[in-house]
Amino acid sequence: MIKGIGIDIIELNRIKESIKNDRFIDRILTDVEKQKYTSIQSDQRKIEYIAGRFAAKEAFSKAMGTGIGKLSFQDIEVLNDGKGAPYIKVSLEERMNIFVSITHSREYAVAQVVLEV
Numbered sequence: 001m002i003k004g005i006g007i008d009i010i011e012l013n014r015i016k017e018s019i020k021n022d023r024f025i026d027r028i029l030t031d032v033e034k035q036k037y038t039s040i041q042s043d044q045r046k047i048e049y050i051a052g053r054f055a056a057k058e059a060f061s062k063a064m065g066t067g068i069g070k071l072s073f074q075d076i077e078v079l080n081d082g083k084g085a086p087y088i089k090v091s092l093e094e095r096m097n098i099f100v101s102i103t104h105s106r107e108y109a110v111a112q113v114v115l116e117v
Contacts, residue, residue, distance in 0.1 A: 003096060003115040006062030008055040010109050015051040028054055030077045051109035052086070052102040053078045059113040060088055060098070078102075088113070 018024040029037055033053055040046045057076040061068045077089040078100070088098045097116040102109065 001117055003117045004063035004065055004113075005115070006059035006064075006113045008058035008062065008111050010051050010055045010058075012047050012051055012104075012107055012109060015054065015109075016047050019047065019050060025050065028057070028073045030074055032077060032079065036080075048104045048109060052104065052111060055109045055111035056086065056088065056100050056102055056113065059111040060090070060100070063113045063115045 025034065025037070028050060037046060037049055040049055054073075056078045057073050058068060060076050061071045064071065075090060078086055079089055080086055086100050086102050088100050090098070094117070099114040099116070100111060102111045104110075
């Protein structure tokens with residue numbers, strides 16, 4: 001049964017301006033995500049990476065019905081499996097399947113999350 005769905009879109013230019021401040025990166029990315037972020041060589045790919053994580057975390061919080069506020073960006077971790085597909089790791093009391101998809105264009109990053117119980 002579907003518990004919730006969430007979607008988010010973010011402008012890459014907005015992220016490009018925001019990452020000039022290290023506090024933004026520290027607020028959005030977990031330590032594990034930051035390790036991956038710092039290993040990326042391309043500036044454009046770094047923008048896409050953090051934008052995708054931002055959108056996925058926002059989409060997850062919307063699917064939960066709380067929005068960011070009750071959950072923080074640090075409570076939600078977006079990782080990649082062995083094939084490179086994103087997945088969300090979060091500590092919740094409720095057991096559920098979490099499906100996430102992230103995409104980018106020249107100007108935007110979009111993420112969708114579906115929660116199944």
